[in-house]
Amino acid sequence: MAELLQNPTILALAFGALAMLSVGGIAWAVMYGRMSEQAKVDKRREAIATRPSNNNAIVAAVRQTDANKRRKSVQDTLKEMEIRQKAQAKRSSAPPMHLRLQQAGLKLTTQMFYIISVLVGLLVLAICFFLNMPIYATAVLPLAAAIVLPRWFVNFARKRRFKKFTYEFPNAVDVIVRGVKAGLPLHDCIRVIAQEAAEPVRSEFRTVSEAQAMGVTLADAVARMPERVPIPETNFFAIAIAIQQKSGGNLSEALGNLSRVLRERKKMKGKIGAMSMEAKASAAIIGALPFIVMFLVFITSPDYIKLLFTDRMGHLILVAAGFWMSCGIFVMRKMINFDY
Numbered sequence: 001m002a003e004l005l006q007n008p009t010i011l012a013l014a015f016g017a018l019a020m021l022s023v024g025g026i027a028w029a030v031m032y033g034r035m036s037e038q039a040k041v042d043k044r045r046e047a048i049a050t051r052p053s054n055n056n057a058i059v060a061a062v063r064q065t066d067a068n069k070r071r072k073s074v075q076d077t078l079k080e081m082e083i084r085q086k087a088q089a090k091r092s093s094a095p096p097m098h099l100r101l102q103q104a105g106l107k108l109t110t111q112m113f114y115i116i117s118v119l120v121g122l123l124v125l126a127i128c129f130f131l132n133m134p135i136y137a138t139a140v141l142p143l144a145a146a147i148v149l150p151r152w153f154v155n156f157a158r159k160r161r162f163k164k165f166t167y168e169f170p171n172a173v174d175v176i177v178r179g180v181k182a183g184l185p186l187h188d189c190i191r192v193i194a195q196e197a198a199e200p201v202r203s204e205f206r207t208v209s210e211a212q213a214m215g216v217t218l219a220d221a222v223a224r225m226p227e228r229v230p231i232p233e234t235n236f237f238a239i240a241i242a243i244q245q246k247s248g249g250n251l252s253e254a255l256g257n258l259s260r261v262l263r264e265r266k267k268m269k270g271k272i273g274a275m276s277m278e279a280k281a282s283a284a285i286i287g288a289l290p291f292i293v294m295f296l297v298f299i300t301s302p303d304y305i306k307l308l309f310t311d312r313m314g315h316l317i318l319v320a321a322g323f324w325m326s327c328g329i330f331v332m333r334k335m336i337n338f339d340y
Contacts, residue, residue: 095230097154103228104157105200113150121146134315161200162231168201169233170262173255180252187212204229219245233262276336283332290325 095103098110108116125142133141172193179189187209194206204225211221222241226234240258244251297305308314 099227100154100158103161103230104154105161105203106154106157113154117146117150120149162229164198165200165204165229166231166233166266168198169237170259170266172197172201172205173237173259173262177252177255177259180255186218186251190218200229217245233265236261279336283329283336287325287329287332290321 097113101108101110101113121142124145125138128138128141175193175197176186176189179192180186190205190212191209194202194209196202197205207228208218208221208225211224212218219242222238226238236258237255240251240254244254294305308318
């Protein structure tokens with residue numbers, strides 16, 4: 001053993017081995033912390049690499065839940081609108097007189113309407129006495145005039161107002177679409193229409209704006225518009241606003257599609273009117289022909305046609321002719337009146 005220790009080669013090898021072990025230990029002590037940190041980083045990278053699939057699944061599940069909630073909200077809104085429209089259809093088929101006057105844009109109360117009806121009947125009664133008509137004509141004509149003429153005028157004004165509203169309404173919807181795209185609130189767009197649009201759109205949107213000022217929600221204020229203007233266009237608008245208020249969504253896109261649908265309906269109406277104009281002209285000529293012939297015969301031979309107005313049998317012939325003429329006009333009107 002002493003000889004081995006005295007050997008310089010063995011001593012050099014021993015000292016070299018001890019130095020290598022010392023250096024390795026020192027290096028291991030220095031690098032251990034870094035190696036453990038690198039292992040943690042690798043584990044973190046593996047966790048991040050495996051996480052997106054789980055995140056995508058969670059995001060997809062959340063989106064599906066939101067879509068289901070939105071679909072349920074839209075379905076509930078459509079059901080409410082359907083129930084409301086059914087009740088409104090029952091009222092619009094035979095609305096009360098005060099609602100008809102409001103829909104016609106006439107500033108009359110129900111009492112004033114009935115007073116005017118009585119005055120019309122008295123005027124026709126005076127005309128019958130002045131023309132010395134038979135007693136049954138004097139009894140029937142004033143009553144028929146008091147019942148028919150004022151209601152016919154209200155219905156005529158009502159339809160004319162609906163026609164004007166249908167013509168101007170797409171422009172109002174376009175104003176809302178442009179305003180919403182520009183960043184204006186919806187109630188500000190409605191206020192602009194209430195101030196700048198043409199009648200009767202201006203008055204209807206003014207009513208909506210005033211209802212909002214009184215605390216009524218926008219969806220409820222717009223939902224009352226089809227009661228005042230019972231046409232499909234206002235129903236579409238009320239449904240779009242109600243769905244947007246309850247379930248959210250792109251209002252400008254929805255109203256833009258609505259505006260396009262309204263303009264396409266207007267084009268279709270014009271096309272139908274052009275295609276049916278020949279039939280309408282023929283129906284007008286056929287309907288007016290008996291009256292023209294009667295007038296020409298009265299001018300050329302008054303004694304020949306006077307029997308229709310003086311003889312009892314002539315009166316019956318006039319009543320029968322009027323009945324069949326009415327049936328013919330009704331049939332021709334149904335033939336040329338196209339739904340779209």
